[in-house]
Amino acid sequence: DKGGHKHFMAKEIAEQPTVLGEAIRHYLTTDGTDVSLPGEELDFTKINRLTMVACGTAYYACLTAKYWFEQLAQMPVEVDVASEFRYREPPVTDGTVALFVSQSGETADTLAALRYCDGKADKILSVVNVAESSIARESDIAFPILAGTEIGVASTKAFTCQLTVLLMLALKAAKQRGTLEDERFADLLKSLNALPGLVNVALDAEPQMAAAARKLAEARDILFLGRGVMFPLALEGALKLKEISYIHAEAYASGELKHGPIALIDKHVPVVVLAPKDALFDKTVSNMQEVMARAGKVLLVSDHAGLDEGAEGTWQTIQMPAVDPVLTPILYAVPAQLLAYHTAIAKGTDVDQPRNLAKSVTVE
Numbered sequence: 001d002k003g004g005h006k007h008f009m010a011k012e013i014a015e016q017p018t019v020l021g022e023a024i025r026h027y028l029t030t031d032g033t034d035v036s037l038p039g040e041e042l043d044f045t046k047i048n049r050l051t052m053v054a055c056g057t058a059y060y061a062c063l064t065a066k067y068w069f070e071q072l073a074q075m076p077v078e079v080d081v082a083s084e085f086r087y088r089e090p091p092v093t094d095g096t097v098a099l100f101v102s103q104s105g106e107t108a109d110t111l112a113a114l115r116y117c118d119g120k121a122d123k124i125l126s127v128v129n130v131a132e133s134s135i136a137r138e139s140d141i142a143f144p145i146l147a148g149t150e151i152g153v154a155s156t157k158a159f160t161c162q163l164t165v166l167l168m169l170a171l172k173a174a175k176q177r178g179t180l181e182d183e184r185f186a187d188l189l190k191s192l193n194a195l196p197g198l199v200n201v202a203l204d205a206e207p208q209m210a211a212a213a214r215k216l217a218e219a220r221d222i223l224f225l226g227r228g229v230m231f232p233l234a235l236e237g238a239l240k241l242k243e244i245s246y247i248h249a250e251a252y253a254s255g256e257l258k259h260g261p262i263a264l265i266d267k268h269v270p271v272v273v274l275a276p277k278d279a280l281f282d283k284t285v286s287n288m289q290e291v292m293a294r295a296g297k298v299l300l301v302s303d304h305a306g307l308d309e310g311a312e313g314t315w316q317t318i319q320m321p322a323v324d325p326v327l328t329p330i331l332y333a334v335p336a337q338l339l340a341y342h343t344a345i346a347k348g349t350d351v352d353q354p355r356n357l358a359k360s361v362t363v364e
């Protein structure tokens, strides 16, 4: 049942305020002032290294979480794609906790990576959507993301729920490790509680995204740029677009532009810049100017303050509500998803069942 939507993907994108709210309520105490983890209490002070492993979109959720665990909880984090991790035979040293992220909980490579860590890592954790899946069952602690059934092959609500649960784990880690001031911790929980409402506001910008997507649909190649915590989201935006619109898209950390990809820029290549007005914004604006100086067409996704400062000379803009910089990847996932969705609609491709792809990759 598509609930009145044309596609499961559209329905699942629209469900995000609700499912995010449920996930947040599940992991916060009733008064909303602390994170309470289900099941066994995890001692983050004893973790020397967190190794996160996943595939596809779940891998990009891990890459995002690396910024959070490092910046908020001062924890060393390693992230890898499961198909590389499992055959590299990486040493899993004392004090390592391994964390596997998977919507289905059945992805063959991720499951094999988990089994490789079994008996080597201090603990096996997972962040899963399907609670009775193999990955959940074989973990010491499985954290549910509570996204509900996801049918669209292109993962949307599972991604934002994965991010939200990972952020709450990082906040818990920060609290236990004493790396975050009480006031900042309280502030972030407040912002988290307000997030579903802001995701609703982001969804209201759908008409602008659809208009932008109609122009993107004419391109053969599209670049995505992001800096800091927005870099993994740029990767996710490019993957989403490739999967369902079949347009070639690539993502780069903004600072990498002049190390090669700038050679691709001309008037035919749209560049989607995901840049909230955060501490790194000015640096991204200067990267954008380098693109525009070469006739590149910039689609800037930012907030009011960012557009005020950086919109001049851009091709198109999309405005997001302002949000704490820590939470931007979750909020900006909405334009990443809707740009891909409407580009696919404009191209007439099969949004829910893209060619060559399966929802769950249970063979390697």
Ligand code: M6R
Pocket: 055, 056, 057, 058, 101, 102, 103, 104, 105, 106, 107, 110, 153, 154, 155, 156, 240, 243, 357, 359, 360, 361
């Ligand atoms: O079920 P999983 O989260 O383990 O799946 C991992 C990837 O196969 C999955 O995220 C894939 O990349 C999606 N099609 C992305 O939209």
